[in-house]
Amino acid sequence: MVAVRLQDVAARAGVSQATASRVLNGSARVPGEGVADRVRAAARELGYVPNAQAQALARASTGLLGLVVHDIADPYFSSIARGVQAAARTARKHMLLASTDRDFDIEREAVSTFIAHRADAIVLAGSRQSGDLDLDLEAEFARYRDNGGRVVVIGQPLACGGAVEPENHSGAANLADALVAAGHTQFAVVGGPGSIRTAVDRRNGFVEALGRRGLTPLVEVSGDFTRDGGYSAARRLAGALELRADTGTTPVCVFAVTDVMAIGAIAAWRELGLSVPRDVCVAGFDDIPTLRDHTPSLSTVALPLEHIGARAVELALCRDFGPDDLRESVPGSVVLRDSTRLP
Amino acid sequence: MVAVRLQDVAARAGVSQATASRVLNGSARVPGEGVADRVRAAARELGYVPNAQAQALARASTGLLGLVVHDIADPYFSSIARGVQAAARTARKHMLLASTDRDFDIEREAVSTFIAHRADAIVLAGSRQSGDLDLDLEAEFARYRDNGGRVVVIGQPLACGGAVEPENHSGAANLADALVAAGHTQFAVVGGPGSIRTAVDRRNGFVEALGRRGLTPLVEVSGDFTRDGGYSAARRLAGALELRADTGTTPVCVFAVTDVMAIGAIAAWRELGLSVPRDVCVAGFDDIPTLRDHTPSLSTVALPLEHIGARAVELALCRDFGPDDLRESVPGSVVLRDSTRLP
DNA sequence: CTGAAAGCGCTTACAG
DNA sequence: CTGAAAGCGCTTACAG
Structure with missing residues (x-):
């Protein structure tokens, strides 16, 4: 991945990297006459594509949203996924998907990966076993939430922030x-x-x-x-x-x-x-x-499956997502x- | 995201960050007696989760694989997605999904995002318009490929590296x-x-x-x-x-x-x-x-839809993915x- | 408005 | 085998 860097764009436009960054990421700061155009032109000519990994590291958020389902080929889950995708788009998030084949080890692993990727939020669809079999998962979620991560489950007995509950x-x-x-x-x-x-x-x-x-x-x-x-x-x-x-x-x-x-x-x-x-x-x-x-x-x-998926995302991205659980019932x-x- | 850092783990284990990194990422280097255990224990106690963004930045690859479909709720695409997911898992990749609702602007945007996230490979499912309407997309793919990215299309007239072609x-x-x-x-x-x-x-x-x-x-x-x-x-x-x-x-x-x-x-x-x-x-x-x-x-x-999805991933991750097109027909x-x- | 510089959290030659 | 240090590509106070 030897791609064009912001530095290259800045050099070609004859400005500092900071200025190039401000122009390209649409910061509030308004640059001087022509500067913005020069930077944008340089970016276009060079085919600059920002490195989202680097941005994520420098900023707080990654713009990623993780969705875990049991089986993406099951119409129940693919409908929910569609709703999640739609809501994610309007929130300008991108979706990481894990289809676990109903294997709880794979599920746990998927969640770890999402956390490793510092997803801004995780939506867990697919019914979980009741009981306390998943202490690991709950502990991991707890830490994730402490670090600002949001978790919303769909129809599950996990207390982990948000929940959309089909009735x-x-x-x-x-x-x-x-x-x-x-x-x-x-x-x-x-x-x-x-x-x-x-x-x-x-x-x-x-x-x-x-x-x-x-x-x-x-x-x-x-x-x-x-x-x-x-x-x-x-x-x-x-x-x-x-x-x-x-x-x-x-x-x-x-x-x-x-x-x-x-x-x-x-x-x-x-x-x-x-x-x-x-x-x-x-x-x-x-x-x-x-x-x-x-x-x-x-x-x-x-059940309004797409709506359920979309609401899960909205709940996850909701401002007043606090320590208390946020839950929403959806009637059938x-x-x-x-x-x-x-x- | 104020998570536990590698540094914290290293400090607790009483080793350098480099050593901690080598232990935790399973490098070839074998650490001295007990050191590995100490580091691993520290990581566990602290609940360390590596920051994939930082790893991606420091390494070459992100371990991400992007899949673009027209509609994830359509059984055709969700079956392909299932195959992609399975193959991605065995290749230890994680899946970024975009369901574009058959909107070519959204599709282009999704591809840009995947490239921005430095996905190791992109699989484009869903038939594309024939003709030369998508010069932008082809140009973007070309740059992406120059930078080491792999692209595989499923049943499309785009020449961009790999293709799985249902007959x-x-x-x-x-x-x-x-x-x-x-x-x-x-x-x-x-x-x-x-x-x-x-x-x-x-x-x-x-x-x-x-x-x-x-x-x-x-x-x-x-x-x-x-x-x-x-x-x-x-x-x-x-x-x-x-x-x-x-x-x-x-x-x-x-x-x-x-x-x-x-x-x-x-x-x-x-x-x-x-x-x-x-x-x-x-x-x-x-x-x-x-x-x-x-x-x-x-x-x-x-058509063996899951297989088609899986093959697309295998093609994308294939070693001899070179400048020439790699295509594979799948009979129905x-x-x-x-x-x-x-x- | 603009730039130099520090910092995000890792990895990896390079020495020791 | 281990560590100090540079570097990955961005953002963002902090000065000017």
Whole structure:
């Protein structure tokens, strides 16, 4: 990297490095007649590109924003990433991305790297295990925050500054209410890993709402928080419930705690010759963009994913980001579609 | 950012900064008995995190890799990003991501930022306009390369070092052949913007293969390279072809130059009461993961998207990346599914 | 308004 | 093996 340096630009323009710096970085100081033009011309002619590393070292901030997701190819995360990207742009920040493949070691490593790069803020998306398994991470965040770093988590039980909290519990409860109101009477649940709070909250919200109406899920199964997790859980559920086609009876309504799992479940049932919503009904959670063209259309709790990503950035960059936690709830809205339609 | 510095660690360990640096960065030099342990202990106790900006300045390389995509929420790009991320990790690089929203000004700006951050390499995904509209960008890349930067484009007509080239032309041709072999006789095309090479190559490959068999598309329409672009193009196409349901005749087979457009097209037709493949058949291109659970299952040309992303990184980081262009073709494979099934 | 100089936190020849 | 020192490319008080 033997690039053109500010010094070269200054020399060609016949000014000091300090002046060149002031002209090019748009400092408040107004340079004398023609000076600015000369510097800018020199910069252009030489093809000067400021060294952001050097700037970062000399200034306080790097203009970098780190985003950690579980899987960038998952529509849930890529939608959030899109929102983060948009908000980062308007804040004139640039995005460091880590897709961890759901590996917590990789995640920790990614966070360390972001801190090493002195990212101005870090957004952690993707549900974390609840419990105190991540003391290392919390300690690292604490130091990072002491040094002026900002951390915002999306839907996680980590207390580390900021949090955007999708209303998982009440969203799932509202969904249950809506399904009961629509005439459903028999339910089952496809849950996620017990260690993931988002999964647990949604499951609990749903089951508790059912309980308030005197209902209990016939069966609960669970799987990974992925399409394949939903697929295999759904097969087990079909076995447990002895689901069959064309029974003519009111189908069981299954709540899958995330859309990708619901989609996997539908695929599994289809292979078993079961039709949705005729033989079994299903609702998900998130309203990922993929759903728009899915058949059957999927009932779900719609979360404004891009907005969530954008808000996380705004929270992180918020002026009054202090020692206290800044948290913001984001409600979801129930959307009933074909997949839970009763005859 | 008043973080712990190497100096602090050295002081606590009772060694010089140079020694501390050598211990912590794993230089080849082997320190004396116990020294390494003392330094490492000090680093741990103090919670030392190296300042990557300072390291980058002192060393040659930053360990950063820039990826530019049109839209990170588009499955095509998020799949590529996943591959890039995986390859970057194994190369111990970290990823700067820019999602440009298909705005070429934003794209240029993103590239500038990556260069300013002295990214070791830049991967440009997302089709570029053909023609010479981007002299600025090419000039900037040229300088970047002179300074040791590496650039790899995915499926673009830019000559700038490396390129991963999906075989769009032949893939589309093979698709046409396969459809003809399957009994299709009437075709139409939903193309992308005329200025995007990927779209044009696919369209040409398809139409030329048809031509070799004495066939010509009945109609060609085009739209944006997005789901909505496919949706609106498909409506126009339905009008032009006067598509109707249940005619009992052999349906027209439509080639949409990208899966997302095909999906949009199917949605449009469904709204018009047309059924795929009964009233109209359709094939896409890419085999995005979304397709896995789409109904009807979509015929397409499968591209190994993650692999493409990974190869772009490997090419960029390849030792013999010289002044000559390094390019690699990636074939696509035709997959016929329900959406082109004849009765 | 402009410039000389110190400093940001590291790495790495160069001596010892 | 270890350390003093220069240097990476910028910014920014501090003088003038």
